[in-house]
Amino acid sequence: xxxRRTRFLNRCQLFxxxxxxxxxxALCTPSKVRADGATYADELAERARAxxxxxxxxWQDLLHYRRTLAGGYESLQDDPRFFxxxxxxxxxxxxxxxxxxxxxxxxxxxxxxxxxxxxxxxRYHWLRDQLExxxxxxxxxxxxxxxxxxxxxxxxxxSMIFPAGFMNNPSSMFGHTFLRIDQRxxxxxxxxxAYTINYAADMPPDxxxxxxxxxxxxxxxxxFSTVPYYLKVQEYRDIEHRDVWEYRLAFxxxxxxxxxxxxWELGNAEFDYYFFGENCSYHILSLLDVADPQLRLTDRFPFxxxxxxxxxxxxxxxGLVSEVSYRPSRSTVVRRKREAMSGEExxxxxxxxxxxxxxxxxxxxxxxxxxxxxxxxxxxxxxxLRSDALGGKDNSWKQRNRAILGxxxxxxxxxxxxxxEPFTQRPDYxxxxxxxxxxxxxxxxxxxxxxNFRGAYHDLLDPDPGYxxxxxxxxxxxxxxHYHNESQARIERFSPANVISLSPMDSxxxxxxxxxxxxxxxxxxxxxxxxxxxxxxxxxxAAFETRWLRREVxxxxxxxxxxxxKAYEDNYRVGGGGTVGVLANVTERWKLLATTxxxxxxxxDHSDDVRWMxxxxxxxxxxxxxxxxxxxxxxxxxxxxxxxxFY
Amino acid sequence: MKKSLLLSLAVAFVASQxxxxxxANPDTGPGCGLGKLAWGDFKNQKNIAPQVLMATTNxxxxxxxxxxxxxxxxxxxxGQVWAEIKDTMFAGVNFDSLAQExxxxxxxxxxxxxxLMGVPAExxxxxxxxxxxxxxSLVQAGEESPKAFxxxxxxxxxxxxxxxxxxxxx
Numbered sequence: 001x002x003x004r005r006t007r008f009l010n011r012c013q014l015f016x017x018x019x020x021x022x023x024x025x026a027l028c029t030p031s032k033v034r035a036d037g038a039t040y041a042d043e044l045a046e047r048a049r050a051x052x053x054x055x056x057x058x059w060q061d062l063l064h065y066r067r068t069l070a071g072g073y074e075s076l077q078d079d080p081r082f083f084x085x086x087x088x089x090x091x092x093x094x095x096x097x098x099x100x101x102x103x104x105x106x107x108x109x110x111x112x113x114x115x116x117x118x119x120x121x122x123r124y125h126w127l128r129d130q131l132e133x134x135x136x137x138x139x140x141x142x143x144x145x146x147x148x149x150x151x152x153x154x155x156x157x158x159s160m161i162f163p164a165g166f167m168n169n170p171s172s173m174f175g176h177t178f179l180r181i182d183q184r185x186x187x188x189x190x191x192x193x194a195y196t197i198n199y200a201a202d203m204p205p206d207x208x209x210x211x212x213x214x215x216x217x218x219x220x221x222x223x224f225s226t227v228p229y230y231l232k233v234q235e236y237r238d239i240e241h242r243d244v245w246e247y248r249l250a251f252x253x254x255x256x257x258x259x260x261x262x263x264w265e266l267g268n269a270e271f272d273y274y275f276f277g278e279n280c281s282y283h284i285l286s287l288l289d290v291a292d293p294q295l296r297l298t299d300r301f302p303f304x305x306x307x308x309x310x311x312x313x314x315x316x317x318x319g320l321v322s323e324v325s326y327r328p329s330r331s332t333v334v335r336r337k338r339e340a341m342s343g344e345e346x347x348x349x350x351x352x353x354x355x356x357x358x359x360x361x362x363x364x365x366x367x368x369x370x371x372x373x374x375x376x377x378x379x380x381x382x383x384x385l386r387s388d389a390l391g392g393k394d395n396s397w398k399q400r401n402r403a404i405l406g407x408x409x410x411x412x413x414x415x416x417x418x419x420x421e422p423f424t425q426r427p428d429y430x431x432x433x434x435x436x437x438x439x440x441x442x443x444x445x446x447x448x449x450x451x452n453f454r455g456a457y458h459d460l461l462d463p464d465p466g467y468x469x470x471x472x473x474x475x476x477x478x479x480x481x482h483y484h485n486e487s488q489a490r491i492e493r494f495s496p497a498n499v500i501s502l503s504p505m506d507s508x509x510x511x512x513x514x515x516x517x518x519x520x521x522x523x524x525x526x527x528x529x530x531x532x533x534x535x536x537x538x539x540x541x542a543a544f545e546t547r548w549l550r551r552e553v554x555x556x557x558x559x560x561x562x563x564x565x566k567a568y569e570d571n572y573r574v575g576g577g578g579t580v581g582v583l584a585n586v587t588e589r590w591k592l593l594a595t596t597x598x599x600x601x602x603x604x605d606h607s608d609d610v611r612w613m614x615x616x617x618x619x620x621x622x623x624x625x626x627x628x629x630x631x632x633x634x635x636x637x638x639x640x641x642x643x644x645x646f647y
Numbered sequence: 648m649k650k651s652l653l654l655s656l657a658v659a660f661v662a663s664q665x666x667x668x669x670x671a672n673p674d675t676g677p678g679c680g681l682g683k684l685a686w687g688d689f690k691n692q693k694n695i696a697p698q699v700l701m702a703t704t705n706x707x708x709x710x711x712x713x714x715x716x717x718x719x720x721x722x723x724x725x726g727q728v729w730a731e732i733k734d735t736m737f738a739g740v741n742f743d744s745l746a747q748e749x750x751x752x753x754x755x756x757x758x759x760x761x762x763l764m765g766v767p768a769e770x771x772x773x774x775x776x777x778x779x780x781x782x783x784s785l786v787q788a789g790e791e792s793p794k795a796f797x798x799x800x801x802x803x804x805x806x807x808x809x810x811x812x813x814x815x816x817x
Contacts, residue, residue, distance in 0.1 A: 152727050187768065189758035193737075195727065226727060230741060230759070238744075373751070380747050387743075401743075402786070405750035409782035414752040414775075 040137045041104055045097040047131055054092040056130075057293045062123050062262060064271075064286065065092055076278055078221075079270035081110050084120075099123055103138060110268035118143035119268055122261035122290065146264055153195055155256050157182035158291070160247045160284065161196070161229075162311050162427055163236040165468045167501040168511075172240070173473055174457060175307040175427065177281045180229050180246070181260070188325075192230040197263050199224050199283040201273035222273035222283065224266045233327070238388045241331040243422055247314060248323040251291055259291035276304035285310055295320075306456060308427045308466060315428040324428075328420040330385045334508065336420045337378040345375050350507055352379045356400045359407030370416045376408040377415050382508060423469060430466020431623050432646035433457045439627075439642030443483070444524065450492065450640060452479040460500060460583055461593050461617040462646075463625060470502035470543070470553055470583065477519070483530070490530065495519030502555050502583070504545035513543045513555055524636040525567040533565035539579065552584040561599050568605035575601030575608075589619040609633060623647065734763040738800075739793030746786050749778040764800065765815040773809050 053059055063083075064076045075082075075089045083089055085098035102109060102116035103124060110119035117124045121143060127133070159180040166172040178198040186194060201220035214220055236242040251259070266287075271278055282305040285297040300313055314321055328336070338346060345367070352358055352375065359376060367375070380401055387397035435454040440447070455476030458467045474495060481492040498517035505511070516538040523533045539559030546552045562574045581595030596612040615629040623646040631638040728736060738745065741756045748754025753775045761774045778785060781803055789796035804810045 149727065187758075189755045189768075189771075190762050192755055193759050193762065228728060228737075230737065230756070234741065234744075377751060380750070384743055384747065398743075401747075405746055405786075406783065409750035409752075409779050412752075412779060 437644035
């Protein structure tokens with residue numbers, strides 16, 4: 001329906017009811033206006049075609065078009081109400097024409113049920129600027145709902161927020177990114193009040209085993225939300241123990257406004273959530289692209305988007321990141337404060353956790369007041385961490401914390417200044433998540449060359465900066481070898497997934513260490529010199545750390561192991577055993593991993609296996625390393641030298 | 648005090664009008680779709696937030712209609728926090744951190760709550776000292792309910808020689 005007609009009719013009806021009579025009706029019949037609306041819409045569409053606006057990056061970004069293999073376009077958007085044309089999902093030109101026509105109408109469109117000018121406010125303003133709308137011929141429609149929403153942000157800046165990876169939840173192993181809309185007048189003390197723009201999968205609360213499958217193949221809907229930052233801080237700092245990095249972006253006020261206008265439009269949107277491709281980081285980048293179309297950030301991630309890679313990309317753009325700040329998790333706070341304590345203070349820390357009443361003990365009060373405060377603060381941090389870990393189910397931690405805080409408040413002093421240094425360096429200092437390597441070596445008496453590739457992400461020997469310490473996530477890891485003697489090339493190893501999480505234990509922290517892997521490798525067994533072997537392995541154990549050289553992590557795990565190969569009697573064996581090992585930073589660039597494993601297989605091919613390995617890495621630069629690995633199994637020795645590059 | 652009570656009544660009235668108006672409108676606004684999800688999601692991690700929201704919205708609006716029909720207690724249909732419950736909601740969700748920071752005599756949660764309650768930044772130090780001094784009674788109120796906590800804080804502010812004059816009523 002023609003907008004002017006609607007408006008005029010409404011006014012008309014008021015007149016009819018309230019004041020005059022039938023006579024005015026003729027005046028209101030808007031045939032001329034309707035004709036003008038239609039012609040002006042055509043005129044604008046014509047001008048848009050001449051300017052090739054449908055091909056402009058701004059239009060492509062606003063509608064989330066991507067090139068298809070066939071050379072056409074397809075929008076990633078999956079809600080039909082996001083488009084004004086029935087062909088909108090695949091036809092940018094038709095969508096642009098239909099959008100222009102929709103701007104003349106007051107009809108409510110989109111999931112959010114507003115006039116098109118308001119529901120798609122970023123499209124309206126961009127087209128208005130490009131085509132220089134004549135406001136007399138295309139009346140601007142007021143959008144109070146948007147104005148209220150926009151004013152509530154009181155936006156003065158945008159920060160990209162990166163919570164580090166969290167090993168004990170598959171959805172957050174790779175970290176996460178979202179935006180914080182920094183408020184006018186915000187200080188470092190009050191930035192938790194700012195709103196965030198977060199993109200996440202709409203998962204049922206009890207999502208369990210099906211999560212990874214649905215997540216990878218797009219079984220969930222992805223949606224945007226605007227929760228206050230303090231809720232995210234609580235989630236990451238207190239509950240999941242994840243350090244958070246905040247990257248302030250140097251956007252101008254018009255860019256910030258564009259970003260928020262498009263975020264508003266995305267309230268109408270519904271995307272399929274793909275864990276690797278169209279994930280949180282991808283859509284956050286697409287918002288930044290709208291803010292500044294020159295950035296073309298999403299173009300850099302055609303296949304998959306890993307949060308830490310997106311942070312590195314932001315850093316590569318000169319002048320985009322204006323400030324980086326760090327927000328430690330509670331467990332980092334406790335660990336750092338404990339490091340800074342004297343032996344006596346550390347003893348009090350342990351005793352006060354168990355017996356909070358000692359906070360008023362004369363012996364404790366003999367410590368200098370500032371030191372008492374420091375110890376009590378740390379005890380309270382630890383007790384909160386324990387009570388949060390239980391989701392408030394066990395009240396005894398809360399009660400202990402109350403007693404400690406009672407003693408703390410009675411000291412009547414402020415806490416001593418204490419800067420928390422992160423254990424992990426900034427994510428943008430990390431290596432790229434994909435890796436290729438070339439190398440050579442010997443297996444028994446056969447020389448070989450090797451090419452290896454890993455899709456993602458980090459293993460225990462890769463350079464540490466930017467990654468969760470003592471954690472390994474390898475996805476799609478493959479090695480191809482060419483053996484000289486037999487002149488054969490073969491897939492030496494292939495592993496879709498190999499995950500290890502070592503968590504050093506001490507008097508305060510007790511998380512277990514664990515590992516799980518699946519894949520194939522090459523064995524020498526029985527009469528077979530180079531036999532393919534499918535394997536499945538999982539283990540659970542404990543780790544502890546020392547600081548003899550720089551830092552060493554010792555670990556021990558009990559494990560189960562299953563193998564499938566034609567080299568075995570009955571083609572398989574299943575058994576269990578254990579591994580002990582050490583992971584050591586010898587110097588800043590040199591890291592060493594040594595393990596030894598004993599496995600006994602009572603099922604299938606009755607056998608046992610003693611293995612050991614030594615691996616070393618030397619860092620040449622952020623994205624370039626040299627490695628030497630030695631693997632031993634019975635009658636089977638394998639030495640490999642490789643150079644690896646990350647990208 | 649009487650003035651602020653009148654004011655808050657007026658605010659509650661206006662808010663309930665808006666609340667009812669929006670309650671009739673199904674939850675279709677941008678962002679709020681997930682505003683709702685975020686609360687739901689949060690419930691898995693920790694139970695206080697939704698309870699606080701339920702309690703405060705019910706308390707403020709005097710009926711359960713709004714909370715249930717929009718499904719997003721504490722959240723406007725466009726996914727933002729109702730201005731009238733900002734401080735109560737913040738206090739309820741962050742009570743553990745606030746209690747800790749009150750005992751310590753400073754902190755970002757405490758500074759943020761002070762800001763929400765209209766204490767100008769230059770008077771935060773006085774606010775911190777006051778909350779440390781009154782730690783025990785404030786925590787007691789906080790354990791009763793977020794509303795009682797905010798009420799106690801407001802009373803403490805109005806009884807404070809400097810803060811009472813400094814607070815900017817929004």
